[in-house]
Amino acid sequence: MEVQFTGVSQRSPNSLRYRYRMQGVDRDWIEAAESGQVAYTNLPAGTLRFEVQVARAPVDWSRPVNQAQVELQVEAPWWQRTGTHLLGLVLLALLFAGLHAFLGRRQSRRRRRLESVVAQRTEELREKNAELEQASREREQLLTQLAHQAHHDALTGLPNRRACDLFLESAVERAEDAGTPLCVALVDVDRFKPINDRYGHQAGDEVLAQVAAHLLASLQHPSVFVGRTGGEEFLVVLRDMAREEALPRLEQARMDIAAMRLASLGDDLACTISVGLVQQASGEKPDDLLRRADERLYEAKRSGRNRVVAG
Template sequence: MSEIWQPLIANLAVVALFSSIWSLASDWLDRQRWIIRKLCIGLLVGSAAVSTMLLTVEIVPGVVYDLRTCVVAVGAFFSGPVVAIIAIVMAGAFRLLEGGAGVGLGFFHLVMAALVGLGVRAAGRSPLPNPFWIVFLAAAMALLLLFMVFILTRFVSMEEARELIVPGTVLTLLATLMMGFTILATRRAGYDRSILRAALAQAPEFLYVKDTDGRFLTVNEAVAHHHGYAEPVEMMGKTDFDITGHTRAQDLHEQERAIMESRTPLLDFEEEVIDKSGQKRWYKTSKVPLSGKDGRIVGLAGMTVDTTAVKNLERELTESRDRLSLAMSEMSDGLALFDREGYLVFCNDQYRDAFPRSAHVRVPGKHIREILLECARAGEQLGIPENDIEGWAERVGSLLRVPNVVTVELFNGSYLQLRNQPASNDSAVVIVTDVTDLKLAERALIEANADLSRQASTDALTGLANRRVFDEVLERDMARCGRAGTPLSLVLLDVDRFKHYNDVHGHQAGDRCLIMVANAIKSSLLRPSDLAARYGGEEFAIILPDTNRAGAEAVAERIRNAIAEASTCELGSEVTASLGVAEYDLSRAPTTPESLVRRADGALYSAKAGGRNRVMAAAGE
């Protein structure tokens, strides 16, 4: 029995050696191209298999056993069919050179081991297999060995075959598990390192390492892009003198020299820097000296964070708080004092008056949670989650001794600002300010902005869209109709003899005339998609999407008649209009908004020349 164990244990040592070589070379292998990596691993696995075959157990002359199949199975499991084929070719060729009665059986065993490894690999379906699959692979290899022992009984006696079962099974399990878990641990470590490298490379913070002379040894993408480099490798070997002004670089060099000489890290150092565009920016930097195994300083690692946005936000918040404090300095605020346990100790009348529905429980001796529950029960404050009142009261009560400012809306439409301010004895002061006027003013400002937006797109006299909106809508609708293959028509309208009307009746009457025309146009348009605009002076434009020339002429006639009727009723004298129609048709030569307007304007000119008070279509339509 010892004659079998000794060479098999030597086999196990060979497997351990090649597992270590694979692990040590994993970083280098990961950096290679796919085919190079597969070839190298295949040669390594094949070499390991051949090495185990140098320490075989000869059962009978020409029939040998070793741990080559474990190596091939693990190689196939972790690296796939290419590695398995290379290893089978190498081990099979060596076995063929050895010769003997068991050559065919040995080659069959190699192929089956590779298939077992590939089968378990397919079942695992993960770049980082679960340890369960390695145990499963070891068990499968042990079963394969027993199957091969059964086949072996055709060549040797049952007694001779039995001597291989125990040591072969044990060492097959050990070799597969040892090699599998070693490579899995290496894979996981490599995966973790790759994740860490990716995280450092893509982190938004500026991360960098310098040597003792201030040269960059490594930087992440944020540093490279900040200094105008496409890749971090382009900054390797450069110093601050290569990427910034001399004065700034000198300051950084002296600062970092002091850090390395004193071996004292610089933590959360904030500074204001003027960037290349002349803007002020704030940065927070931490730098630590790096020492080698012998204790000597070898460089410096740094992390810099752009805190400009935070600084601006802090300044804006401070200014807002100061403005708010100034605005409320003349207001009558409510005041309440709670002890460290959350019980109300004192409150003034203004505090109770601010909460009319829960005023009866806002008295000394009441707990904040009891007050909040009554506020919710009475429906005093809006926005309380009805399905979690207890949790809401617990959460809000826990914030009593945390400095914070919140604004709440009450049932009667008023807004209260609540400010919590912890005191030195762990009590809490709550200040209640009525900010309803501020909220209403904010709402009015929003509405005023909306009104200004409307005015920017509307003609002040007629209420129709102005020229800017007309140009935008015409370009947009022409593009949409062009994509959809549908027609679009444009109508230009000019009030006949408007200058004479203005001179005779006055400018105010002229304005009323234009308003009348605008109302007549609006009343004649039946679809929301149609747009009427004041084109300029007494000239108007109507965009009619999804409308051909005949439809546009019908709309134009309706507008013309509406103007004539309205002028008699509203102005006491007849006012007429001439209208020109042009159709945007994709079957014709490409048309731009400008050319469509010119064609409609030409039709309008023809209507004027033809005696006015009529509708004319553009020539050729």
Template sequence: MNAPSTAALADDKPGKDERGILVIEDSRTFAIALRQFLEAETGLPVTTCASLKDLSELIVAAPGAYAIAVVDLNLPDAPRGEALDWTVAHGIPTVVFTATFDLATRGRIMEREVIDYVLKDNEFALPNLVGTVKRALDNRNTRILVVDDTRTTRKVLARMLSIQQYVVVEAGSGAEALALLDAHPDLELVVSDYYMPDMDGFELARKIRRSHPNVRLIGISSSTDRKTSAGFLKAGAHDFVARPFVLEELQCRIASNVETLTQLKRLQELAARDYLTNLFNRRHFFEQGPALVETARQAGLPASIALLDIDHFKQLNDRHGHDGGDRVLDAVARNLSRLAEGGTNLLARVGGEEFAILFRGADLAEALRLSETIREEIAREALLLGGETLALTVSIGVTEIGASERLDASLGRADQALYTAKQAGRNRVCAAAQRS
């Protein structure tokens, strides 16, 4: 198959879904508890109803209004899962909640292509159900690459994943998979068959591990040779699933790998943040800054850097103690976050009372203008500390980054400009000329 275009992949990425959640449950007490849990955990509005009649009226009255449905399998006027048939027929992704369960019931549920089912058989049923709904909603932010040279087989697997609400991209060969991974860094998980004409699953796994170490890989195969699973894992895969699939096993293994990705992202985010101000830290600034500057250069755009220091911070810290100093840092950081964080800028706390801002797309004149606005806004906001109203001020040094200049060299020149601002009386912005 032909690789999807960049535009096509970008268009498939969902934004925030503001639709509601529909709960069909005949127990009023349980419906109220579930609504409260779901609204608290998802932030989405929850509509409840207790019968197939009410369900049909809601769906007809507001088609397309619901992002997901939670359906009790057995209702007084729908004892054989007719409510489930309604939600599925109207294209609403559905989680089934049932107290009645056996193999026949399981088959009846799963053949309707539901997201999952949760049993009403223990005290953890309610949190399990809420967790399942949250995972399904979160899955829409996860893009999975399915690699298989057999179109029919690939489509079946892609359909399974789509039911789970994942965004699925397909590749018909190892080479196509690698090209898609290179072009689209938001592909986070690969599910790959072993048998392919251009390279087998082991070779693909090794290449992915070398070039995309943060991507997780699940190998799949219909081979009866048990060494196939070991071969995948030795080659760098994180998991293995044998065909023919047990659907629940496939769901659980993929969900487990997605959860691991989420936990790793959280750890990386924590490692990149300053513990006090929650701004990015010095390490993150120097890890990400050079790439951002290079991106600007390739686009023919300028880039500038500002180094900011809180005036008389040592005296403030000595006078009001470390708690007072922390409040000063927090106040300045909140203002900086409001004024300079996000967009094309990179903001970080790079020292005790020092902050750095990388302005992508701003030449020296624009960076000076932006820095002057920041200085004025910080000076305008007073801080009440120890019964005393303090007027906080900052000094800022600014420079434009040269065409082939390293980020640390530019930061050094910004530091010189900052020193000039302090020597000139503080509470001002000074510039250092761009080095030729």
């Protein structure tokens, strides 16, 4: 705002001096040598009073010639008004509420995405674990199968030569330590080569499988071990049995096999076995037992086959 002021003197107009102030704005009176105008900017809101005094030179402001004043009511600009402040607070609160809601929704979306990723990764891990467990089970099954194959005959399912040697060695040590009887028998299929030559190897394999099955069925006992040592020869280990008890068991097995018929080969094919049976002597080793059993086996062959010879 601008304020113009002047004083009128007919007698000595050039001797007039002025001072003015805006209460609430100017700290003190401001002197001016002549009339004029003053401009104010950025006036504070509220009630203001502009005052001006005039005096003759020499100046004595305690006795001014005249004075004037103007009361002003300055309205605050819209941005400084209480309503605007309240509206601003409301808008600011709404802004914060909206920002909070936006951040909350974004956080919720992130959490859902994270939960989805975690669930996906968990499912992938579960599938991987299931695959690893399945692979582990398959590996165990394969190892079990390989171990079985390493110690069992593929044709008859009986323990093979290696397993026979290990079992016989263990049985001999056990019998020596416990002082219990032990019998060993070697079983050989009679005239097996003519069967192979006449009916073929497939028929020979069936004969061996049937003989193995009948030996197991006839000699079924927790203390009896039956294995195939190779070709048409089988090993029978009878733990905790003396020769007197083992002999009738082997005789029964011999008779069962002699009564066996293989009608699937086209006619009533029969076969017999020869058996050499020995009982372990004190301190006798596995090789010695097998040698003596083999001697009894050949004795059975020389005596006409289809018999058990005990020694």
